[in-house]
Amino acid sequence: MKQNSAAVEALLSQHRDQVLAEWQAELTAGGGNRALASEVRETGEVLTAILAGVRASGNTENFEDTPWTPVRDVLERLSASRAAQGSAAADTSRFVLALKKPLFAGLQRSFKDNPAAMVEATWEISTLIDHMAQFTVTTYQRSREEVISRQQMELLELSTPVVKLWDGVLAVPMIGTLDSGRTQLVMETLLQRIVETGSGLAIIDITGVPTVDTLVAQHLLKTVTAIRLMGADAIISGIRPQIAQTIVHLGIDLEGITTKATLADALKLAMKRAGFVVTRAKGADAFGTGSVGGLA
Incomplete structure (x- = not known):
């Protein structure tokens, strides 16, 4: 496993509660202090999936590869659920992007004596989170299109009675x-x-x-x-x-x-x-x- 990925794996396994708390604090601040009961559960699922992806792949790259399937599955369910509830695509990507700050802070603590490695690790994890956010937006759009298509079909059936x-x-x-x-x-x-x-x-x-x-x-x-x-x-x-x-x-x-x-x-x-x-x-x-x- 690469050094940067090993640091991410250690961060998510040894300091999971701290990362969760910081992530949820970011979400609360960005959401105007609204209730985050569902997001609290979702943050835990996403972190668990990311940890599994890092362990299976040995790196934080190649988000489309098989080891990252659990992460994509969790994000797909999350996006589809929010699309069905009428949330905006921006809310879905905001949820994922809010994870950057706690991960950056954790990597800074891990590489405090190695600035070059910290920059490299930060770049890798930033790229991974960006891929995840883009995946949620794409999945959200596809889910909304499916909802709209189904509603159009239902309207057609209602508008053409026999x-x-x-x-x-x-x-x-x-x-x-x-x-x-x-x-x-x-x-x-x-x-x-x-x-x-x-x-x-x-x-x-x-x-x-x-x-x-x-x-x-x-x-x-x-x-x-x-x-x-x-x-x-x-x-x-x-x-x-x-x-x-x-x-x-x-x-x-x-x-x-x-x-x-x-x-x-x-x-x-x-x-x-x-x-x-x-x-x-x-x-x-x-x-x-x-x-x-x-x-x-």
Whole structure:
């Protein structure tokens, strides 16, 4: 083991409590004297992992090597936990960088009679801590991206519900931009519901889709094709005048696909195809609060 690494190993094994106390004092000072219950536990885990890494590798270099895996594992858990809690990346790196001062102080005591060795050891341990801090930031960013991606998927699932309007009739109200990922999710969910309910007709309502361009039209056509391959049929509702003009100007061919201006019109057509006739019962007011009859 190198002299500098041996000094770090001795410092962490023989003066662990002192290093911990000084590290936690740095964290408390930097955090505005806030409670550090979780950080107290985390500091102990990190020091234990660093000591294991020094003993396994024999040096404080090559942070990406296998002997330093325990340190990376601890830092990865720490970063992921803080990302999930909404902490900033700066807080995560601050936690690691606060370890520099107590380690520097310990090395100064160890090499007080050898200034050249103290400078060399300080540089090595500073480089190691910098690598650790950078690793926490990278892991934090990756964890946040995973959280955001999962939340986006959950929002997509909530924004594209498949609703059973009537026996054999499903509806998918589309709201917002329709892209490839969302189209795939809609198709998977809708096709699964067609199988589960045995429905023969699906209404795709695009009233909430702000614009329809060539790409959106292609996504709609793919969805309709997939529905037909399952033995069902589809109606596209929500074709507003502006949408109709855009489709004509773009030369998009919707021939063979039934379209309606509103979801109500699409439902009326769907029930007609299913053999139902809807009539207003005698005595019903304009809002239909009377009894409903004439369903055959």
